[in-house]
Amino acid sequence: xxxxxxxxxxxxxxxxxxxxxxxxxxxxxxxxxxxxxxxxxxxxxxxxxxxxxxxxxxxxxxxxxxxxxxxxxxxxxxxxxxxxxxxxxxxxxxxxxxxxxxxxxxxxxxxxxxxxxxxxxxxxxxxxxxxxxxxxxxxxxxxxxxxxxxxxxxxxxxxxxxxx
Amino acid sequence: xxxxxxxxxxxxxxxxxxxxxxxxxxxxxxxxxxxxxxxxxxxxxxxxxxxxxxxxxxxxxxxxxxxxxxxxxxxxxxxxxxxxxxxxxxxxxxxxxxxxxxxxxxxxxxxxxxxxxxxxxxxxxxxxxxxxxxxxxxxxxxxxxxxxxxxxxxxxxxxxxxxxxxxxxxxxxxxxxxxxxxxxxxxxxxxxxxxxxxxxxxxxxxxxxxxxxxxxxxxxxxxxxxxxxxxxxxxxxxxxxxxxxxxxxxxxxxxxxxxxxxxxxxxxxxxxxxxxxxxxxxxxxxxxxxxxxxxxxxxxxxxxxxxxxxxxxxxxxxxxxxxxxxxxxxxxxxxxxxxxxxxxxxxxxxxxxxxxxxxxxxxxxxxxxxxxxxxxxxxxxxxxxxxxxxxxxxxxxxx
Numbered sequence: 001x002x003x004x005x006x007x008x009x010x011x012x013x014x015x016x017x018x019x020x021x022x023x024x025x026x027x028x029x030x031x032x033x034x035x036x037x038x039x040x041x042x043x044x045x046x047x048x049x050x051x052x053x054x055x056x057x058x059x060x061x062x063x064x065x066x067x068x069x070x071x072x073x074x075x076x077x078x079x080x081x082x083x084x085x086x087x088x089x090x091x092x093x094x095x096x097x098x099x100x101x102x103x104x105x106x107x108x109x110x111x112x113x114x115x116x117x118x119x120x121x122x123x124x125x126x127x128x129x130x131x132x133x134x135x136x137x138x139x140x141x142x143x144x145x146x147x148x149x150x151x152x153x154x155x156x157x158x159x160x161x162x163x164x
Numbered sequence: 165x166x167x168x169x170x171x172x173x174x175x176x177x178x179x180x181x182x183x184x185x186x187x188x189x190x191x192x193x194x195x196x197x198x199x200x201x202x203x204x205x206x207x208x209x210x211x212x213x214x215x216x217x218x219x220x221x222x223x224x225x226x227x228x229x230x231x232x233x234x235x236x237x238x239x240x241x242x243x244x245x246x247x248x249x250x251x252x253x254x255x256x257x258x259x260x261x262x263x264x265x266x267x268x269x270x271x272x273x274x275x276x277x278x279x280x281x282x283x284x285x286x287x288x289x290x291x292x293x294x295x296x297x298x299x300x301x302x303x304x305x306x307x308x309x310x311x312x313x314x315x316x317x318x319x320x321x322x323x324x325x326x327x328x329x330x331x332x333x334x335x336x337x338x339x340x341x342x343x344x345x346x347x348x349x350x351x352x353x354x355x356x357x358x359x360x361x362x363x364x365x366x367x368x369x370x371x372x373x374x375x376x377x378x379x380x381x382x383x384x385x386x387x388x389x390x391x392x393x394x395x396x397x398x399x400x401x402x403x404x405x406x407x408x409x410x411x412x413x414x415x416x417x418x419x420x421x422x423x424x425x426x427x428x429x430x431x432x433x434x435x436x437x438x439x440x441x442x443x444x445x446x447x448x449x450x451x452x453x454x455x456x457x458x459x460x461x462x463x464x465x466x467x468x469x470x471x472x473x474x475x476x477x478x479x480x481x482x483x484x485x486x487x488x489x490x491x492x493x494x495x496x497x498x499x500x501x502x503x504x505x506x507x508x509x510x511x512x513x514x515x516x517x518x519x520x521x522x523x524x525x526x527x528x529x530x531x532x533x534x535x536x537x538x539x540x541x542x543x544x545x546x547x548x549x550x551x552x553x554x555x556x557x558x559x560x561x562x563x
Contacts, residue, residue: 029407075402090402098374107374107414139189142201143208151174152206152350 009056010049014063015040020071021063022093032106035097044096052095058088165228165541169211175349187212192334192418193345196368199477200348210344210367213537246277250444254282254298254307254520262520268444280519281551285544287524288318288493292434293449295497308497308514313507315435317428317495319531322455323488324422324463327371327380328474329481334418335370342369345418351469352533360461362425364533366470370418377413380483420470424462425533428495455487463487492536497526512547523547 010018022035039045049056062085067074078086097103171181186209189197193209200207213228239245248270255263255276264278284291292315298307306314348366355363371377381401401409432453440448463486471482500506503515508527514520523544525536532539 025402026406027404032407079402094378095375139194139197139209142194142197145201145204146206146208147172147174149174149204149206 009060010045010063014060015045017063018045018093021075021089022097024071024075025090025093026097033102035093038100038102039093039096044100045092047099048092048095052091055088055092058085059092062089165213165230165233166215167211167228167538168214170209173208175206175208175352182211184215186210187214187343190335190345192370193368195330195332195334195477196418196420196473197346199473199475200350202476203473205348205350205473207346207348210347212343214341214343250442250446251286251294252297252444252446254284254294256300256302256307256517260302260517262517268446272444281521282519283521283523283548285522285524288496288526289434289449289451291522291524291526292496293436293447296436297447303516308507308516308520310516311504311507313498313505315496316430316433317498318432318434318451318453318493319426319428319495319528320453321426321490321492321494321531321533322424322459322463323490324424324467324484324486325419325488326422326467326470326474327417327419327483328477328479329412329483330416330418330477330479332478333415335415342372345369348473351466358461358465360458360465362427362458362462362533364422364424364462364466366466367421367423368418369421371413374410374414377410377417380413380417381409420473422463422466422470423490423533423535424459424466426459426494426531427456428498428530429456434496492525492531494525494528494531494536497522498529499527500529511550512543521547521551
């Protein structure tokens, strides 16, 4: 889903640094892609910063520093020595990662443009992943036991508010 | 405000059925209900302010909100909505009647809106703030504050969450808005065998999406200022174990939210900060609040029971967070018949100012252990119906 958010102040160099640091936080697995494989195309980062503009200055400051160390060392250093900076970095990276269409699809979420009819209130048309296991009869059976116990804890009050 | 729920809950007094049928309890709710059944504890399908029959799509989620349930109709009938405005003062005339409000608009311009009747609904912090800012010769300690109780008795419903972790898939995090799947009132009332009074409603909710999952994992709480040790540990949610850790949580956790009844205490209060101001230059509210011993004991008892509930439902582990703040702000302009011991009367009318009304959580005398919105709505409706009745009587030559 393309966003109409305006681009942030992150330039190509800052984005490259962010991708490298992001890959340390969320690397690829056998199934899931890394941050740089999905989050850096399009404007996912910009969408996050448009939602949390308070993070932009902080993030730009973190990425602008010239640090002669590998990304793993940078992330570990921020984690141990600058937790506030680590939180900003991790929040932006993970926020952008989990809103990408690719990751959403891999996690089984329907695309944003087609999220209808997932949960219906008509009990004859439960969602696909629920219909196999959901049993109205079981719910009713469990509720019967609650009803048989009768009022628990509730005490009627009189007109003047005192318990009867 | 349309509500979806199931009639007949024995934990409540007999009452008419909700206007809409209950939402499905879902896999998570059914699983939790099975655990409650094993323990013989109360549960019931959740009550939600959702227009259920129209709830066919997550696009344009239909959780009830006054911006679509009430404001469009009100505006159509002539109401004028001014947003991003901050009231600085409710003004009075020489007879002690409210005459309107001075406010600062979005451009920082101070304006005045005249009114025959002023109704405040800024809730348990905003309303006392406005009243305390509205000082005059008649009310030097703040408007409608002859009792000295404006701002006093703040109640906040401290929350506790007990998350259960399950091997089984509990349901899709995208399959609906955050709703009350089921509830329990098993431990709602006072019990003299316990070391605290009152109780709490429990609300069962899914644990949310990936970001919510991260917040429950080691190193994943991104709201604080300190990191936990062990970025490279097996438990860490960052690095090579990221997807594994997230996968354990996402769709496999649900939480019992314990909504603790908070008791009124004059030591918990809202006042005006002597130094801090907002961006309009108005005094910031200062909140003085300490969770009571009673609430600490209540939360300890309830979270222990909620862990048992998860275990009965098959959870392989539980995690507990206590002392979470809630957005329920109540008790700071309390209702009562005695003007010396309360701020508004039973119609939500200020004892001191006959044409000033308050329709928010501030009028609560006690907080109860349930969400306050339904009660606020009911009180607001009663307030304006009686106000309209009096206006009608006045126009027709009555009082």
